[in-house]
Amino acid sequence: MTTTTSPLIPAAAPRQRTHYLNANYGVLSWLLTTDHKRIAILYLVTISAMFFLGGSFAVAIRLELVTPAGDLFQSETYNKLFTMHGIVMVFFFLIPSIPAVLGNFLIPLMIGARDLAFPKLNLASWYIFVFGALFSLYAIVNGGVDTGWTFYPPYSTSFSNTQVLAAGLGIFITGFSSILTGLNFIVTIHKMRAPGLTWFRLPLFVWAHYATSLIMVLGTPVIAVTILMVALERTLHLGIFDPALGGDPVLFQHLFWFYSHPAVYIMILPAMGVISEVVTCFSRKRIFGYEVIAASSMAIAIFGFLVWGHHLFPAGQSTYAGVVFSLLSYLVAIPSAIKVFNWTATMYKGSIKLDTPMLYAIGFLGLFTIGGLTGLFVAAVGVDIHVHDTYFVVAHFHYIMVGGAIMGYLGGLHFWWPKISGRLYPEMWARVAAVIVFVGFNLTFFPQFILGYLGMPRRYHAYTEEFQVLNVMSSAGASILGVGYLLPMFYFAWSMRYGAPAPANPWGATGLEWQTPSPPVTENFPVQPVVVDEAYEYAKGREVTVV
Amino acid sequence: MSGFPLFPEQASTIAGRVDALYFFLIAISAFFGLLIATLVVVFAVRYRRRSPDERPKAILGSVALELTWTLIPLGIVMVIFLWSAEIFFSMVRVPPGTMDVYVVGKRWMWKAQHMTGQREINELHVPVGVPVKITLASEDVIHSFFIPAFRVKRDAIPGRYQTMWFEATKPGRYHLFCAEYCGTKHSEMIGSIVAMEPAAFQAWLQGGTGEVSMAAAGERKFQELGCMTCHRGDTEGRGPNLQGLFGRPVTLAGGETVPADEGYIRESIVNPAAKIVAGYQPIMPAYQGLVTEEGLMHLVAYVQSLGGNAGAQGGAGALGPGGASAPDANAAGASPATPQARPSAQPVPDQPRQ
Numbered sequence: 087m088t089t090t091t092s093p094l095i096p097a098a099a100p101r102q103r104t105h106y107l108n109a110n111y112g113v114l115s116w117l118l119t120t121d122h123k124r125i126a127i128l129y130l131v132t133i134s135a136m137f138f139l140g141g142s143f144a145v146a147i148r149l150e151l152v153t154p155a156g157d158l159f160q161s162e163t164y165n166k167l168f169t170m171h172g173i174v175m176v177f178f179f180l181i182p183s184i185p186a187v188l189g190n191f192l193i194p195l196m197i198g199a200r201d202l203a204f205p206k207l208n209l210a211s212w213y214i215f216v217f218g219a220l221f222s223l224y225a226i227v228n229g230g231v232d233t234g235w236t237f238y239p240p241y242s243t244s245f246s247n248t249q250v251l252a253a254g255l256g257i258f259i260t261g262f263s264s265i266l267t268g269l270n271f272i273v274t275i276h277k278m279r280a281p282g283l284t285w286f287r288l289p290l291f292v293w294a295h296y297a298t299s300l301i302m303v304l305g306t307p308v309i310a311v312t313i314l315m316v317a318l319e320r321t322l323h324l325g326i327f328d329p330a331l332g333g334d335p336v337l338f339q340h341l342f343w344f345y346s347h348p349a350v351y352i353m354i355l356p357a358m359g360v361i362s363e364v365v366t367c368f369s370r371k372r373i374f375g376y377e378v379i380a381a382s383s384m385a386i387a388i389f390g391f392l393v394w395g396h397h398l399f400p401a402g403q404s405t406y407a408g409v410v411f412s413l414l415s416y417l418v419a420i421p422s423a424i425k426v427f428n429w430t431a432t433m434y435k436g437s438i439k440l441d442t443p444m445l446y447a448i449g450f451l452g453l454f455t456i457g458g459l460t461g462l463f464v465a466a467v468g469v470d471i472h473v474h475d476t477y478f479v480v481a482h483f484h485y486i487m488v489g490g491a492i493m494g495y496l497g498g499l500h501f502w503w504p505k506i507s508g509r510l511y512p513e514m515w516a517r518v519a520a521v522i523v524f525v526g527f528n529l530t531f532f533p534q535f536i537l538g539y540l541g542m543p544r545r546y547h548a549y550t551e552e553f554q555v556l557n558v559m560s561s562a563g564a565s566i567l568g569v570g571y572l573l574p575m576f577y578f579a580w581s582m583r584y585g586a587p588a589p590a591n592p593w594g595a596t597g598l599e600w601q602t603p604s605p606p607v608t609e610n611f612p613v614q615p616v617v618v619d620e621a622y623e624y625a626k627g628r629e630v631t632v633v
Numbered sequence: 634m635s636g637f638p639l640f641p642e643q644a645s646t647i648a649g650r651v652d653a654l655y656f657f658l659i660a661i662s663a664f665f666g667l668l669i670a671t672l673v674v675v676f677a678v679r680y681r682r683r684s685p686d687e688r689p690k691a692i693l694g695s696v697a698l699e700l701t702w703t704l705i706p707l708g709i710v711m712v713i714f715l716w717s718a719e720i721f722f723s724m725v726r727v728p729p730g731t732m733d734v735y736v737v738g739k740r741w742m743w744k745a746q747h748m749t750g751q752r753e754i755n756e757l758h759v760p761v762g763v764p765v766k767i768t769l770a771s772e773d774v775i776h777s778f779f780i781p782a783f784r785v786k787r788d789a790i791p792g793r794y795q796t797m798w799f800e801a802t803k804p805g806r807y808h809l810f811c812a813e814y815c816g817t818k819h820s821e822m823i824g825s826i827v828a829m830e831p832a833a834f835q836a837w838l839q840g841g842t843g844e845v846s847m848a849a850a851g852e853r854k855f856q857e858l859g860c861m862t863c864h865r866g867d868t869e870g871r872g873p874n875l876q877g878l879f880g881r882p883v884t885l886a887g888g889e890t891v892p893a894d895e896g897y898i899r900e901s902i903v904n905p906a907a908k909i910v911a912g913y914q915p916i917m918p919a920y921q922g923l924v925t926e927e928g929l930m931h932l933v934a935y936v937q938s939l940g941g942n943a944g945a946q947g948g949a950g951a952l953g954p955g956g957a958s959a960p961d962a963n964a965a966g967a968s969p970a971t972p973q974a975r976p977s978a979q980p981v982p983d984q985p986r987q
Contacts, residue, residue: 156820161817161818161819161820161821162817165814165816165817165819232816232817234814238774238775238813238814240773240774240775240791241774241775241814241815241816245740245773245774245816246816328791329790329791329792329793330791330792330921330922332904334792335775335790335791335792336790369680369689370682370687370688370689371689371691371692372691372692372693374692374693374694374695375694375695375698375699376693376694377694378694378699399721400777400786400787400788400812401775401788401790402787402788402790402793402795405721405722405725408721409718409721409722412714412717412718412721413714413718416710416711416713416714419706419710420703420706420707420710423702423706424699424702424703426669427698427702428694428699430669430672430673430676431692431695431698433672433673433676433677433680434672434676434680434692435680435689435690435692436676436680436689437680437682437683437687437688437689438676438677438680438681438682439681439682440677440681448673448677451669451673452669452670452673455665455666455669455670456662456666459661459662459665459666460662462658462661462662462710462713463655463658463662465714465717466654466658466713466714466716466717467717467718467720467721468650468651468654468716468717468718468719468720468721468723468724469651469654469655469658469717469720470717471651471721471724471784471785471786472651472781472784472785472786474777474786474812475777475779475786475812475813475814476812536639539640539641539655540638540639540640540641540781541641541779541781541782541808541810543779543810543811543812543820544812544814545814545819545820546819546820547819547820548820548821549820550808550823552637552638555637556637622691623691624688624689624691625688625689625690625691
């Protein structure tokens with residue numbers, strides 16, 4: 087996108103330009119801010135802390151699994167470790183990650199708006215998130231939870247003696263943050279686009295967040311109600327899920343996965359949005375099949391609500407329900423495949439530069455493709471019966487949620503870091519970290535596919551000896567992966583003080599966010615931008631259509 | 634460290650079929666994975682940026698290409714879907730002539746009982762070449778009965794029965810895992826499936842310590858609980874006559890017809906009000922919590938021994954829809970010794986327990 091008022095950037099920037107970071111100082115100027123960019127930073131700090139907390143649980147898990155015997159931790163401790171790893175990573179890192187940090191920072195900039203539609207609500211979302219996180223942290227500090235992040239009853243309601251209630255309430259509360267963020271994005275995208283910015287000129291990042299927001303608003307209330315029912319059964323012994331009280335435990339699984347399967351798309355759709363921005367910028371190419379990619383995001387959001395039953399194949403839903411859910415799961419695979427083909431086609435005859443964001447985007451393409459293709463295995467009901475609840479599933483969803491979502495998040499963080507911080511990060515270090523993450527990730531999770539098909543069940547504190555070699559490989563990979571994740575934290579922090587000042591548009595990208603200085607002023611744009619072009623006009627006047 | 638296996642043993646009739654699809658999926662994945670990887674690497678090298686001013690032409694898209702990479706994957710996944718559904722139907726449809734075993738999962742052990750009465754804990758002996766049907770229950774939380782070498786798995790869910798079946802193809806000792814997280818000692822809820830040649834299995838079965846059969850234990854329980862006061866062998870009882878009931882369709886008060894399978898009989902004991910047989914009053918007390926899962930299984934086995942349609946599965950259609958199983962229809966079978974002639978010719982449950 088270019089604008090009619092192109093020289094928005096002052097020709098010679100004054101030495102001490104005022105921008106959103108130095109507009110005012112002091113803790114209160116951050117804690118009471120309604121600036122979407124500052125709120126994005128608040129989220130960045132919070133979820134980074136949660137990421138390293140969740141990661142430390144993963145380290146402990148991988149250490150325990152180096153040997154077949156459960157010799158490092160007690161079973162109770164191990165069970166709490168994988169539970170809290172799941173809860174922290176899913177609810178307090180992955181779900182908010184790209185939307186709350188990058189989406190918050192970029193959506194108003196990308197659509198040429200002053201802020202989100204409801205700036206105070208945006209700040210409230212962060213406070214609600216922190217409040218929910220504190221509940222869950224309380225649960226962790228006060229003995230932990232051991233139900234698995236899935237909270238399956240009757241174990242969670244009638245058997246577990248751990249902090250189920252506090253952890254569940256934390257997730258319940260955090261859900262409101264998710265709902266309010268989604269609502270804010272939907273209204274903003276509908277009502278606050280700059281003049282000339284029609285729906286089909288929107289960056290695909292915005293389309294992806296629109297689809298994500300729909301899932302947040304429509305899906306999150308279901309998990310809230312479900313957790314509330316667990317709490318009611320646990321405290322008041324209302325018979326909802328526990329058969330001993332007259333309930334039905336499989337009902338919980340239906341309700342839980344009605345949200346938690348779409349939640350996977352809350353994690354992956356924004357990452358897909360990032361990839362669309364990065365692949366076009368570093369190929370200097372217009373996206374291949376804009377409308378198809380935008381439509382496939384919406385298709386994923388809609389079909390994503392119809393596939394929850396594939397988590398219940400061995401759990402006693404009716405045979406025909408199982409078959410129908412298998413069929414629907416294959417239908418949701420198609421839009422994802424279409425996106426991968428379109429991104430690849432975008433690179434064709436491009437001008438490709440392998441800077442760090444592009445390395446992450448290519449890494450995403452590789453890992454997400456493996457994650458998606460192994461989704462075909464678990465959607466095949468006859469094969470899933472064997473691999474269900476084994477390490478095959480663990481590997482599959484880590485390829486999607488870590489290989490996909492976190493690669494997208496890190497790629498996006500590097501891509502927009504100059505805009506966010508006003509500084510350039512050290513490119514060489516960042517490339518090294520991206521390669522380390524890719525190698526470490528594959529070494530960690532690829533062996534788990536084999537482990538799963540061999541039959542190693544997930545959530546096993548101790549395992550039989552023939553699984554050891556693959557588990558040692560996985561743990562070795564995790565140590566490499568850990569290094570890859572720690573590096574960015576250091577060089578991003580370093581760059582904030584020592585990094586070279588970033589120009590407004592260091593990558594030569596289109597998109598309104600690059601038309602304003604880095605970092606942007608509090609008002610985002612000195613002059614209201616007007617959009618006259620489609621998105622990704624990297625070669626204005628040089629379009630061709632194949633076939 | 635012992636060994637470095639990459640592929641699990643194949644030891645059931647279904648395993649080879651699951652593996653065939655698994656290998657097909659690997660081939661498809663390898664093809665598309667390598668295709669994408671090759672394209673990305675080739676493009677990244679071939680179209681690398683050679684000068685900072687490069688401005689390649691924009692390519693807007695291609696309807697033909699979009700259709701190609703929508704319809705071809707769609708066709709492939711539909712093949713996978715049909716193939717996997719076909720395997721799934723074979724997994725869930727219990728074949729005739731099964732040997733029945735009842736298994737209860739409880740934290741943290743598997744308790745199995747053969748119809749002849751032999752009990753096993755964390756171990757299950759089965760003959761090779763005979764389909765084995767397992768009726769699964771749980772005494773507490775959800776467990777999952779998983780035999781990797783057989784490629785079968787079924788959750789044991791409290792408050793209901795789940796059934797699964799398999800047919801071992803070669804003698805050996807195979808892992809039995811609990812696959813659904815069930816609390817502290819989840820990873821210790823493991824055991825072995827011992828597949829034996831039929832003759833060896835019969836010898837093992839005979840070698841039991843003279844335990845009474847499940848049906849006999851169930852009959853004793855039936856007496857103990859006073860069930861026979863209402864469920865009499867004639868039409869005069871306040872509850873339905875149970876002779877010849879098993880596996881037959883039952884017409885309920887609402888007009889609905891359900892098959893009298895293991896799950897129905899269990900439910901009618903613990904929560905009789907859930908399904909009232911047409912023509913009867915809801916007067917039976919609920920036995921929820923009063924009989925253990927094993928006790929319930931004995932009672933079910935006893936009702937099963939009173940005859941009826943062989944194998945709850947597939948028997949439901951043997952009689953016409955409607956009230957063929959109303960009390961008067963069963964009146965003929967007056968004594969436990971003379972169960973009704975079976976409408977279908979499947980001599981199923983009796984055969985393996987001699």
